[in-house]
Amino acid sequence: MPELPEVETVARGLRQAILGRRILSVTLGKTDFIDDPAALEQHLPGRQIEAVERYGKFMLLRLSAVNREACVLTNGDGAPAWLLVHLGMTGQIAPSPVGQPQEKHTHVCLLLDDGRELRYTDARRFGRIAYLTKALLAEELSGFGADPLEVSKEEFANRICGRRARIKALLLDQSVLRGVGNIYADESLWKAKIHPARLGAKLSGKQTETLRRALQHILRKAIVLHGSSISDFLDAEGEPGEYQRHHRAYGREGKTCHRCKTPIRRAIVAGRSSYFCPRCQPSPHGFATLPLPRRGKVRER
DNA sequence: CTCGATCCCTGGACGC
DNA sequence: TGCGTCCAGGGATCGA
Numbered sequence: 001m002p003e004l005p006e007v008e009t010v011a012r013g014l015r016q017a018i019l020g021r022r023i024l025s026v027t028l029g030k031t032d033f034i035d036d037p038a039a040l041e042q043h044l045p046g047r048q049i050e051a052v053e054r055y056g057k058f059m060l061l062r063l064s065a066v067n068r069e070a071c072v073l074t075n076g077d078g079a080p081a082w083l084l085v086h087l088g089m090t091g092q093i094a095p096s097p098v099g100q101p102q103e104k105h106t107h108v109c110l111l112l113d114d115g116r117e118l119r120y121t122d123a124r125r126f127g128r129i130a131y132l133t134k135a136l137l138a139e140e141l142s143g144f145g146a147d148p149l150e151v152s153k154e155e156f157a158n159r160i161c162g163r164r165a166r167i168k169a170l171l172l173d174q175s176v177l178r179g180v181g182n183i184y185a186d187e188s189l190w191k192a193k194i195h196p197a198r199l200g201a202k203l204s205g206k207q208t209e210t211l212r213r214a215l216q217h218i219l220r221k222a223i224v225l226h227g228s229s230i231s232d233f234l235d236a237e238g239e240p241g242e243y244q245r246h247h248r249a250y251g252r253e254g255k256t257c258h259r260c261k262t263p264i265r266r267a268i269v270a271g272r273s274s275y276f277c278p279r280c281q282p283s284p285h286g287f288a289t290l291p292l293p294r295r296g297k298v299r300e301r
Numbered sequence: 302c303t304c305g306a307t308c309c310c311t312g313g314a315c316g317c
Numbered sequence: 318t319g320c321g322t323c324c325a326g327g328g329a330t331c332g333a
Contacts, residue, residue, distance in 0.1 A: 001326065032309090057327080089326055090311080105311085124310045126327060165303060174328085182326070230325090271305070272326070 002087040003057060004179030004219055006227035006241065010093060011054040013236025017095050022048045022113040029107035035130035043077060043131055056144055056178030059085040082137045088126030094119060094236045145176040148215055156212040160200045167203065168196035169270035183228055183250045186275050188215035190249035195281040196274040249275040
């Protein structure tokens with residue numbers, strides 16, 4: 001499940017692999033997750049991939065203006081543009097030689113000028129792809145919160161304290177922080193010894209700062225280890241990440257806490273499965289950890 | 302403002 | 318073997 005570290009890993013891989021390549025043509029499969037499929041076909045060919053950036057969980061491919069000698073320009077193709085890619089839950093994007101058989105669920109193929117295709121596959125199609133002009137990009141990115149890797153002590157505190165939402169919900173809210181998802185929310189709360197159901201406003205200044213540092217530490221380490229591969233995350237080279245080996249809470253229901261040996265528990269907080277140590281992360285007053293319905297054996301590791 | 306519910310979608314795990 | 322059911326979850330949306 002691609003969150004900030006996974007998207008950063010993919011972006012770095014793509015940067016190595018496709019920077020400077022020109023898009024020759026576009027082939028589409030299912031398009032219900034693409035904002036305006038015809039715009040991709042119309043506006044991508046002829047453009048060079050000038051940069052690969054990450055913004056929260058978005059990847060942004062900056063595209064050159066269409067080569068003026070190559071064709072007659074009509075509407076706006078003389079200006080740079082962006083391809084926005086959100087991997088959703090199961091999205092993967094990577095270049096492959098043209099002749100190589102396509103993976104199942106391949107929905108976008110961008111033929112490049114070096115004999116390869118940039119392919120986007122996404123079984124669940126929770127991802128999103130959009131062709132955006134500069135103005136549309138700016139509009140798209142407005143409303144997102146702080147970069148969790150860069151956010152200052154003061155700004156983080158301002159965004160958390162005074163909020164009556166649960167801290168887990170705040171961490172997942174992309175308008176508060178951009179890029180944090182379920183895994184890294186749980187991991188940082190475990191490291192900071194804060195229960196996911198605590199209200200933002202109820203955190204002390206010290207706890208809030210501990211959480212910010214925990215979050216940053218975990219995200220940085222996860223990036224170094226190329227993210228977490230739980231079910232099917234693969235980077236742009238087709239390699240899994242390694243950070244799942246370092247998970248202390250996420251996915252560890254019933255396994256012992258690395259600090260105190262108490263079994264990790266699971267509860268639904270902010271509508272998401274949330275894993276925590278009931279001893280290290282004391283629940284707020286009035287939060288009942290209801291017994292969750294039985295479910296299958298928790299995945300090993 | 303915050304909440305839960307619902308929908309989107311498929312594959313994998315599980316029960317029978 | 319096969320079928321039904323549940324679950325994973327980011328994000329949008331809607332009603333309470």
